[in-house]
Amino acid sequence: MANAATTERNAYKWTSKGGIESELNLVAEEVPLALIYNGEPFAVMMVSPVDLENFVVGFSFTENIVSFGQEIGGIEFVHSDKGIAAYISVDKKISEALSKRKKNLIGRTGCGICGEETLDATLGKTKQVTNTTQFDNVVIQKAINSLSATQVMNQGVGTFHGAAWADRTGNIVCIREDVGRHNALDKLIGKLCAYEDQHREGFALITSRASYEMVSKVAVANIGLLVAVSGPTSLAINTAVDSDVTLIGFARDGRQTIYTHERRIIM
Numbered sequence: 383m384a385n386a387a388t389t390e391r392n393a394y395k396w397t398s399k400g401g402i403e404s405e406l407n408l409v410a411e412e413v414p415l416a417l418i419y420n421g422e423p424f425a426v427m428m429v430s431p432v433d434l435e436n437f438v439v440g441f442s443f444t445e446n447i448v449s450f451g452q453e454i455g456g457i458e459f460v461h462s463d464k465g466i467a468a469y470i471s472v473d474k475k476i477s478e479a480l481s482k483r484k485k486n487l488i489g490r491t492g493c494g495i496c497g498e499e500t501l502d503a504t505l506g507k508t509k510q511v512t513n514t515t516q517f518d519n520v521v522i523q524k525a526i527n528s529l530s531a532t533q534v535m536n537q538g539v540g541t542f543h544g545a546a547w548a549d550r551t552g553n554i555v556c557i558r559e560d561v562g563r564h565n566a567l568d569k570l571i572g573k574l575c576a577y578e579d580q581h582r583e584g585f586a587l588i589t590s591r592a593s594y595e596m597v598s599k600v601a602v603a604n605i606g607l608l609v610a611v612s613g614p615t616s617l618a619i620n621t622a623v624d625s626d627v628t629l630i631g632f633a634r635d636g637r638q639t640i641y642t643h644e645r646r647i648i649m
Contacts, residue, residue, distance in 0.1 A: 387411055387432045387535050387542070387559070410541040410561050414465035417441070420477040421469075430542065430560040431466065432535070433569045434459060437560075438468050440572030444599040448476060451575035508598055511626045513606035515583050517550065518648045519638070522585070522609055524552030526633045529587055529611070535559040544589040545570040555584070563590035564599070571603045585609060592618045592631055601625035607646055609633045614641055 393407040415429045417438065424447075429437060438457050442448045455471035525548035532554050536542040543563040547556040547570060558569035567588060574582065585607035586600055592610035594617040600608045601621070606628055613631045614622075619641050622629035628646040632639045640647055 385432075385535070387430045388539055408538050410535075410539055412561050416465065416467040417470065418467060419447070419470045419472055419480055420474070422477060422481065424480055424483075426465075427562075427565065429562060429565050430535075432560075433558055433573075434466070434468065436558060436569040436572035437565060438470060438572065439575050440568035440570065441565075442470065442472075443575060444568055444571055444602045446602065447480060448472060451572070508621055508625045509601045509604075511601055511604055511606050513582075513604050514646070515550065515585075515606055516646050516648055517585060517607060521548075521550065521552035522630065522633065522638060522647075523636060525554055525585075525587055526609065526611070526638075528552075528554055529557075529589065532557045533559060533589070542566075544587075546587045547574060547584050548587060549584045554587075563588065564595055567596055567599050571599060571605075574603060587611075587633075591615070592629060594618050594621050597621045597625065597627055597629060601627050609638070613639075 387410060388408050389411050391407050391409050393405055394402050395405050396402050411431055412428055413431045414426050415434065416426045417424045435457055439451045439454060442454060443451060448454060453472060453476065458469040460467045529546055532546060533542065533544045536544065536559060541561060542559040543566045544557055544559050545566040546554045548554050556570065556573055558566050558573060560566040560569060586605050587609045588596060589611050591612040592608060592614035594615060597608060597618045598621055608627055609630045611634055614629055619629060622642040626643060628643040629641045630638050631641060
C-alpha cells in the first residue's frame with residue numbers, strides 16, 4: 383500500500399519461467415526540497431517527502447549552518463507541483479555567514495557535501511568527538527539483526543536507506559529512512575537533536591557504506607560509534623581517526639570489522 387514516501391506505478395515483470403506479465407509496482411517517491419534561510423535560497427536536495435522537519439534540522443546542524451537545533455526559529459513548508467520549499471528562520475548572523483558560501487546548489491540523493499567550493503572548506507570541517515560510551519560486540523549484533531525489520535518504508539520497495547539509533551542494550555529506538563543515505567542520517571540526527579542527554583548514550587547504524595560525509599556528520603553530532611552494514615572508504619577511516627569516531631563496517635551475519643578507536647568496543 384502506498385504512503386507519503388511511496389507511489390504505485392504500472393510496470394511489466396519478465397521471468398524466465400513465466401514470461402511477461404503486468405503488475406502494480408510500489409516505488410519510492412523522490413522530490414526536490416528547496417532550503418531557504420531567511421528568504422535566501424541555499425540548496426535544493428532530492429529527498430523522500432517524510433520527516434522533513436527532522437531533515438532540515440539535521441542538515442542545518444551537520445552542514446555547520448547552525449550550532450544546535452534550537453538556533454532554528456521556525457520552519458514552514460510550502461508544497462507546489464514542482465516540489466517543496468522549506469522556509470527556515472535563523473538568526474541574522476547565521477544567514478549572513480551563509481551568504482559567503484556557494485548557494486543555489488542542487489544536491490542529488492547521493493550528495494553529502496553542500497555549499498562548499500574549496501577542498502580546504504570541505505575537508506576542514508571535522509569535529510572532535512568527546513563521547514566515550516563503550517559497547518559490547520553482542521549488543522551491536524543485536525541491533526544489526528533487528529535493523530531490517532525496523533525499516534518499515536523499505537518493505538516491499540527495496541530502495542530506501544536507513545539510519546537508526548540503538549541504545550546501550552542494542553534496542554533500536556529510532557529509525558529514519560530516505561532514498562538518499564546522507565538524507566536518512568541527517569533525518570536521524572535531526573531527531574536526536576530533540577533528545578535529552580540521558581537518551582543519547584547509544585550508537586548509529588546505517589544500511590549503506592561509510593563514506594567521509596557519513597563519518598563527518600556523526601562527528602558533528604558527537605556520536606562516538608558508527609556502524610555500517612557495508613564497508614568504509616579510506617577517507618572515511620582517516621576522518622574517523624582524526625575525529626575520534628569508532629568506525630565499524632561489514633556488520634552483518636554475526637561479524638563486524640572495527641577500523642578505528644577500538645577502545646569503545648568491549649572485546
